[in-house]
Amino acid sequence: MMKTGRSQFWHSDGRRLSGLSTLLLLLPFFAIIAFVFVYPILQLLVISVLEPHPSLDNYARVVENPVHTRVLMRTLWIATLVTALSVVLGFPVAYYMSRAKGTVAALVAVCVILPLWSSVLVRTAAWSFLFQRNGLINSALMALGLTSEPFKLLYTQSAVVIAMTHVLLPFMILPIYGALRSIPNDYGRAAAVLGATRLRTFLEVILPLSLPGVVSGSLLVFLTALGFFITPALLGSPQEMMISTLVSKQIREVLDWPFAAALVGVLTVFVTLLAIIFSKTLRFDRLMGNAS
Amino acid sequence: MNIASARQSASGASIRISRLEKRFGAVSAVDGVDIDIAAGEFIALLGPSGSGKTTILMSVAGFEFPTSGTIHVDSEDLTYVPSNRRNLGMVFQNYTLFPHMSILDNVAFPLKMRGLRTAERHARAEAALATVRLAGYGHRRPNELSGGQQQRVALARAIVYQPRVLLMDEPLSALDKNLREDMQLEIKRLHAELGITVIFVTHDQSEALTMADRIAVLRDGKIQQIGPARQLYERPANLFTAGFIGEMNFVDVRDESVGDDVAVALPWGETWRLPATAAVEPPAAGETAVLAVRPERLQLGASSPGHVITVTLSDIVYAGAALLLIGRLPDGTEMRARIPGASQLSSLAPGDVASFTIPADAMLLYRGKRR
Numbered sequence: 001m002m003k004t005g006r007s008q009f010w011h012s013d014g015r016r017l018s019g020l021s022t023l024l025l026l027l028p029f030f031a032i033i034a035f036v037f038v039y040p041i042l043q044l045l046v047i048s049v050l051e052p053h054p055s056l057d058n059y060a061r062v063v064e065n066p067v068h069t070r071v072l073m074r075t076l077w078i079a080t081l082v083t084a085l086s087v088v089l090g091f092p093v094a095y096y097m098s099r100a101k102g103t104v105a106a107l108v109a110v111c112v113i114l115p116l117w118s119s120v121l122v123r124t125a126a127w128s129f130l131f132q133r134n135g136l137i138n139s140a141l142m143a144l145g146l147t148s149e150p151f152k153l154l155y156t157q158s159a160v161v162i163a164m165t166h167v168l169l170p171f172m173i174l175p176i177y178g179a180l181r182s183i184p185n186d187y188g189r190a191a192a193v194l195g196a197t198r199l200r201t202f203l204e205v206i207l208p209l210s211l212p213g214v215v216s217g218s219l220l221v222f223l224t225a226l227g228f229f230i231t232p233a234l235l236g237s238p239q240e241m242m243i244s245t246l247v248s249k250q251i252r253e254v255l256d257w258p259f260a261a262a263l264v265g266v267l268t269v270f271v272t273l274l275a276i277i278f279s280k281t282l283r284f285d286r287l288m289g290n291a292s
Numbered sequence: 293m294n295i296a297s298a299r300q301s302a303s304g305a306s307i308r309i310s311r312l313e314k315r316f317g318a319v320s321a322v323d324g325v326d327i328d329i330a331a332g333e334f335i336a337l338l339g340p341s342g343s344g345k346t347t348i349l350m351s352v353a354g355f356e357f358p359t360s361g362t363i364h365v366d367s368e369d370l371t372y373v374p375s376n377r378r379n380l381g382m383v384f385q386n387y388t389l390f391p392h393m394s395i396l397d398n399v400a401f402p403l404k405m406r407g408l409r410t411a412e413r414h415a416r417a418e419a420a421l422a423t424v425r426l427a428g429y430g431h432r433r434p435n436e437l438s439g440g441q442q443q444r445v446a447l448a449r450a451i452v453y454q455p456r457v458l459l460m461d462e463p464l465s466a467l468d469k470n471l472r473e474d475m476q477l478e479i480k481r482l483h484a485e486l487g488i489t490v491i492f493v494t495h496d497q498s499e500a501l502t503m504a505d506r507i508a509v510l511r512d513g514k515i516q517q518i519g520p521a522r523q524l525y526e527r528p529a530n531l532f533t534a535g536f537i538g539e540m541n542f543v544d545v546r547d548e549s550v551g552d553d554v555a556v557a558l559p560w561g562e563t564w565r566l567p568a569t570a571a572v573e574p575p576a577a578g579e580t581a582v583l584a585v586r587p588e589r590l591q592l593g594a595s596s597p598g599h600v601i602t603v604t605l606s607d608i609v610y611a612g613a614a615l616l617l618i619g620r621l622p623d624g625t626e627m628r629a630r631i632p633g634a635s636q637l638s639s640l641a642p643g644d645v646a647s648f649t650i651p652a653d654a655m656l657l658y659r660g661k662r663r
Contacts, residue, residue: 186384186385193354194450
């Protein structure tokens with residue numbers, strides 16, 4: 001892998017593009033990132049420390065009010081739970097996808113990818129039907145005689161976790177699948193002929209080599225879960241808010257922009273720290289044997 | 293000598309493959325193969341792709357279970373035993389070193405699977421690395437080594453637990469020519485040192501001829517011929533082997549009579565009498581047959597004993613040790629001759645008609661027609 005060389009665009013005939021053409025090709029993308037992402041975030045951070053007057057008062061409110069810290073902790077906890085569940089549920093599917101062939105493989109792939117094409121709102125609404133007092137899940141439980149009274153499922157944290165896991169699962173499965181697919185079949189055979197049982201082969205060879213996929217899937221799911229809005233808002237209990245609901249409340253109901261901005265600031269710091277920790281502790285290139 | 297041979301019989305295992313068959317749906321990848329391999333023997337499975345050589349190896353390794361037939365190693369039936377309990381060594385085409393482990397951990401991996409303590413398995417892995425002349429490379433990562441070095445590590449990993457059989461699946465085909473020759477010698481040396489039984493799959497005939505004690509030539513899942521290199525080269529058992537191993541000239545003929553000698557009618561009207569031993573597959577009188585001659589057995593000129601042919605030369609190629617002459621017989625059949633000591637032949641030019649003598653013992657006769 002080239003790491004030190006300057007990345008370059010090339011003509012199809014192998015000539016190198018001039019610096020100016022390279023710049024022009026990259027400009028639209030970076031312009032969009034700058035205007036719709038970097039600028040608003042910076043603007044929010046500025047508001048959070050400058051309004052109503054220059055101080056860290058808004059941040060103090062986040063940290064000092066136990067209601068707000070609880071929301072923050074709950075958000076982190078739910079994101080962790082959803083990530084863990086996604087790994088546990090997603091890995092076997094990804095593993096199966098990477099081994100399967102023909103129609104079965106195509107069918108599984110469709111099942112994984114198809115939900116991505118429908119909106120999160122639709123999928124969340126579907127869950128709220130299932131979770132209702134007289135919804136499918138409760139009727140089934142009662143029909144089976146497992147319970148006489150319907151459970152309270154809707155507007156609970158469990159409902160949020162289950163639905164979020166469902167929505168985010170493809171983002172876990174696809175990176176793991178990619179990592180597993182890039183492991184040559186001969187590695188498993190080599191391990192077997194060298195004396196490894198199936199379990200040892202998996203633990204010593206397949207799992208370590210698929211770890212980059214697990215980590216990037218986890219990062220993707222965890223970070224998305226931190227800022228999830230629709231699902232917790234529709235399926236969760238108002239007493240058990242997640243941070244995005246709190247932010248939205250501050251902006252739309254309380255109209256306290258500086259405080260909402262401080263909440264976003266705290267979230268941004270968390271996300272950035274996490275990304276840095278992951279990239280520092282796990283040397284993916286090394287793990288995959290691409291270090292040069 | 294005695295000690296060496298005693299060690300040899302102690303460390304290699306004999307292998308018996310009987311009536312092996314492997315079908316994938318309607319296709320027979322392996323179709324009734326029998327091979328008996330002596331303890332310590334180096335055997336090559338040679339054939340074009342799709343000949344079944346790899347499937348045989350996969351069955352011995354335990355990655356494929358045969359449709360029928362048996363595989364015995366030292367009289368133990370391994371046909372349906374899982375790979376991890378066969379205790380065989382194997383080297384793959386693409387090294388298959390685990391990229392997330394150091395070289396030492398790669399070589400120690402099979403020992404770890406066998407429950408050895410860290411200190412002992414590292415000591416043994418170091419020793420195995422020394423055998424393939426890579427002592428001191430243990431702390432490196434696989435991708436920090438060249439292809440040839442990686443394959444030597446794979447070799448060390450395959451022998452570190454002292455298996456009695458070493459399987460090799462085209463282990464040299466990913467290496468460039470010079471490295472390949474180094475590795476051929478390395479593998480030969482290890483084979484001699486360890487006395488291990490080797491099954492070596494290749495599609496490269498020169499590799500098979502130089503390395504193996506015996507070669508099994510395969511086509512369409514069947515063994516065409518099995519024997520030492522000299523036998524395969526000098527007396528191929530059938531037309532396929534004759535054409536597959538080395539260069540060969542073929543001339544369509546008709547058999548006229550069989551007796552103490554064989555009379556064949558050549559396409560340009562002559563009749564030759566060949567010794568009965570020339571008929572590898574004796575044709576019946578009146579049947580079509582193919583006469584086969586190696587290019588290096590043709591002698592320029594008509595002075596020596598044997599049958600004389602006249603060839604209209606079309607190409608004269610300088611090929612280092614020998615001069616390659618390509619031309620056509622009177623009926624248009626292509627004929628190649630390799631003449632050593634090329635310098636005196638500079639007078640020949642394309643378009644010339646040259647006479648060659650074919651010694652009687654250079655001719656082989658097979659049933660059928662040339663392809």
